[in-house]
Amino acid sequence: MSYTSTSNQDTILKVQDLDITYRLAYAGMDSIRDIFVKALTNPVKLLFKEKNQLELLKGLNFELKKGERLGLLGVNGTGKTSLCRTIAGMHGKSPNIFINGIVRAIFETSVVVQPELSGIENARILTNLIFHNHSRRDRDAIITDAVEFSELNEFIYTPFKHYSKGMKARHFLSIISARPCDLLIMDEVFSGADTFFNQKISKRVEEMIHDSGAVIFISHHNELIEKLCNRVIVLDEKKIVFDGSPSEGLEFYLKQTNGPHF
Amino acid sequence: MSLKSNFLKVYTLTLADMKGRYRNTFAGFLWVMFNPLIMFAVHSIVFKHILRLDVDRYFVFLLAGLLPWVFMTSTIQATANTFLTMRDVLMSFQINPLSLLFSKLLDNFINFIIPFFFLFFFVFFNEGIPLKGIAYLPLNLTLMLLMTLSLNILVSTLQVFYRDVQYVIQFGFSILYFLTPIFYPESLVPAQYQWIMRINPFYAVIKPFQNSLWNFNQTMLNESIVSASLFVAVVSAASYLTWKRKRNELYLYI
Numbered sequence: 001m002s003y004t005s006t007s008n009q010d011t012i013l014k015v016q017d018l019d020i021t022y023r024l025a026y027a028g029m030d031s032i033r034d035i036f037v038k039a040l041t042n043p044v045k046l047l048f049k050e051k052n053q054l055e056l057l058k059g060l061n062f063e064l065k066k067g068e069r070l071g072l073l074g075v076n077g078t079g080k081t082s083l084c085r086t087i088a089g090m091h092g093k094s095p096n097i098f099i100n101g102i103v104r105a106i107f108e109t110s111v112v113v114q115p116e117l118s119g120i121e122n123a124r125i126l127t128n129l130i131f132h133n134h135s136r137r138d139r140d141a142i143i144t145d146a147v148e149f150s151e152l153n154e155f156i157y158t159p160f161k162h163y164s165k166g167m168k169a170r171h172f173l174s175i176i177s178a179r180p181c182d183l184l185i186m187d188e189v190f191s192g193a194d195t196f197f198n199q200k201i202s203k204r205v206e207e208m209i210h211d212s213g214a215v216i217f218i219s220h221h222n223e224l225i226e227k228l229c230n231r232v233i234v235l236d237e238k239k240i241v242f243d244g245s246p247s248e249g250l251e252f253y254l255k256q257t258n259g260p261h262f
Numbered sequence: 263m264s265l266k267s268n269f270l271k272v273y274t275l276t277l278a279d280m281k282g283r284y285r286n287t288f289a290g291f292l293w294v295m296f297n298p299l300i301m302f303a304v305h306s307i308v309f310k311h312i313l314r315l316d317v318d319r320y321f322v323f324l325l326a327g328l329l330p331w332v333f334m335t336s337t338i339q340a341t342a343n344t345f346l347t348m349r350d351v352l353m354s355f356q357i358n359p360l361s362l363l364f365s366k367l368l369d370n371f372i373n374f375i376i377p378f379f380f381l382f383f384f385v386f387f388n389e390g391i392p393l394k395g396i397a398y399l400p401l402n403l404t405l406m407l408l409m410t411l412s413l414n415i416l417v418s419t420l421q422v423f424y425r426d427v428q429y430v431i432q433f434g435f436s437i438l439y440f441l442t443p444i445f446y447p448e449s450l451v452p453a454q455y456q457w458i459m460r461i462n463p464f465y466a467v468i469k470p471f472q473n474s475l476w477n478f479n480q481t482m483l484n485e486s487i488v489s490a491s492l493f494v495a496v497v498s499a500a501s502y503l504t505w506k507r508k509r510n511e512l513y514l515y516i
Contacts, residue, residue, distance in 0.1 A: 022511050031426040088356045091510050108354040113275075114282035121281065128274040129357055132267040172354075 012183050012214040013064035013087065014098040020060075020082050024052035056082050058238040064183070069215040071229035071246060073253045078235040080218050081107065084185045087216070101182025101213055102133065106189050109169040115161035119152055119171055122160045126175050134179070142178040149204065150174035151197070170197050177204045180211035187218040222250050268361065275365030280372070298332050298377040305445050317447055319476060321385040326471040327444035329378050334410045334464060335435045337370040341414050342421045342428040349516045359512065360505075363414050371407065395474035398483065402470045405490045409467045412494065412501040419508050422515045438464060443472075466493035 038046045056079035064070055072080045087097055088105035113125045123146055127139045134142070147156050150170045155163070163171065173189065189205065190198060209215050209228055219225055225232065225246055232249025234242035234256065242252045284291045305324055309315045317323055341363060345352065348362050385391065421427040441458055442465045443451065451459060459465050467490045473483040 022514055024511075030424065032424050032430050033426055035424070085513060090356055090513065092506075103356070105356050106354065108350065111350050111354040113351055114278045116282040117278065121278075125274050125278045128270055130355055132270050133264070176355075 010065045011063055011098075012066055012068075012100050013216075015060055015062050015087070016096050016098070018057060018060040018083075018086070018094065018096040019055070020057040020079055020086055022054040022056065024054050055238060057235070060240065062233065062240060062243065064214045064216070066213050068231050069209060069217060069229045071225035071232040071249065072216055072218045072235065073225070073232060073242075073249060074235035075257060079238070080235060081187055083235070084187055084216060084218065087183075088185055099183060103183040103185065104130065104176070104181040105185035105187075106176050107187045109172045109189055110165050111172050112160055112168065116159055118158060119156040119160055119163065119167075120147060123147060123156075123171065123175055126172065130176060131179065138179075142175065145178055146171075146174040149200075166197070170201070173201045173205065177201065177208045180208050180213075182213040183216070184209065184212040184214070185216045188220065190219070190221070190224065222254075226250060268358075271357070271361045272364045272368065275362060276368040276372075279365055279369040283369075294373045295377055297336075298329055298374065299381065301332055302328060302381055309445050315446060319385075319389040321381075322389050322391060322476045323447065323472065324445065325378075325381050325385050326475040327442075327468050329374070329381065330406050330468050330471055331439075331442060331444045331464060333370065333374040333378075334406065334413070334467075335439075337367060337374075337410050338413050338417055339428065339432060339435070340370065341366040342417050342431060344414075344418050345422050345512065345516050352516060353513065359509075360415065363411070363418060367407065367411050367414060391475050392478040394480075395478040395483075398470065398474040398487075401487065402467075402474060402490075405470065405487070405494055406467050408494045409463065409490075409497060412498040413463075415505050416497070416501040419505055419512070422512055423508065438462065442468065444468060463493045463497055466490045 035046070056077075060083070072083070074080050084105060084107070085091055086094055087099075088103055090105070111126065113122055113129075117125070120143070123143050127142050127146075131139050131142055150156070152167060152171060155167065160168070176189075186205075186209075190202060206228060209217070215228075217225065217229055229246045232242065232244065232246045232253075233240055234249055234253050236256065241256070242249050244252075283294075302324055305328055306321065310317075310320045344362050344366055345359055348359075351357060351362070352359055382391070417427060417431055442462055443459060448456075448459055448469075466486075469486040470483060470490050473479060473486045
């Protein structure tokens with residue numbers, strides 16, 4: 001995805017005065033039946049019900065330049081994933097986000113598009129969906145490479161519904177790590193794959209990270225943050241509370257959370 | 263994102279849906295094809311031969327009314343849960359949720375168009391269809407597709423936030439089935455109840471089919487096309503506004 005270009009060629013991402021707020025007007029009203037019951041029992045309360053809002057981030061500002069690999073830290077619920085989804089354009093186009101180039105964002109690894117179809121067929125589907133801006137020839141090359149790399153062997157021809165979570169993760173990670181991009185966003189992508197494959201895929205993902213223009217990386221493994229990132233941002237109370245080097249950022253975060261219990 | 267990229271995504275997902283559904287289940291493929299044919303046959307037998315409904319060229323009438331109704335209602339019901347069943351895909355990487363709905367619509371349309379044309383040729387040679395009316399078929403089908411897509415977006419979005427929407431829809435369709443002139447002509451409806459027909463969005467897009475294929479009348483056809491276009495515009499606007507308003511929270515609730 002590529003939208004509103006930034007002026008500076010070195011700047012891959014510019015986030016300017018970004019607010020992320022969710023309307024939670026549906027709490028306690030999960031069905032039409034609930035609304036119907038409330039409309040009959042207390043119509044006045046229903047009409048004048050105060051809308052709940054969840055304000056996750058407010059007035060966020062930061063830039064990401066070419067070569068920066070940003071580790072995003074923060075306790076659960078501070079808006080890390082929401083920020084990444086917003087940058088990736090999953091919540092629609094934002095006027096507060098400026099991106100130079102193509103963004104690829106990966107949030108979960110056990111993806112099933114069509115469980116009835118085989119691994120190779122799902123690989124074709126995922127490749128078409130993720131690498132839609134690549135040529136047909138390159139997409140074919142990605143599939144061949146991913147199938148070989150995943151070492152799923154004859155399993156690649158069995159229906160996807162028979163795959164274990166680890167096999168699905170192998171399958172998906174082999175595909176997404178095939179090509180770098182301008183801005184790569186990864187949220188806990190190393191979970192799921194088995195230990196041996198984790199080492200193998202880690203190496204390949206690390207290569208992809210280094211080849212990509214800029215990276216935003218979310219992980220609860222601080223050693224990975226320290227190894228892969230050259231900058232850390234810590235989010236807390238709707239804002240950036242730290243922006244600096246990984247070692248200082250992790251120290252700050254550990255102090256903030258009172259120890260390494262994340 | 264380019265048109266080519268969007269086309270590739272929708273094409274890939276449509277093909278995946280079709281392959282997934284028919285893999286090892288040829289009977290499933292036959293069922294999807296036969297479903298409208300069986301509905302057509304049952305309605306013909308019950309209303310034409312048993313209840314002896316006095317409707318001229320009843321096969322054409324059913325083709326023009328029943329088949330679009332079956333397509334629209336079955337597509338909306340089948341796709342109501344799309345965002346929830348495709349949660350894994352939506353949560354994993356960037357994909358416009360609407361492309362999932364586009365692909366489901368296309369998949370259902372392909373399943374519809376084959377039996378539709380099968381029956382079309384059957385009634386064309388048995389009862390005759392005016393050639394002038396046939397020329398309006400692409401426009402009528404487009405209006406039907408736009409209405410179905412708009413309702414799909416509306417229903418699938420609301421289903422994420424209110425999990426019983428699909429049951430409400432199912433209940434609503436069973437009532438609307440009797441209130442929509444698809445197996446009886448509108449002329450049988452007493453004047454004081456005609457307003458029910460006029461506010462029915464499904465009938466709004468079915469009527470151009472009836473006016474072009476069954477009782478061709480240029481003036482009535484033009485009026486029904488204008489009315490259908492207005493209904494499509496209103497439902498599309500409602501659907502777009504709902505989508506725009508709820509999209510932000512979609513990922514929290516799926």
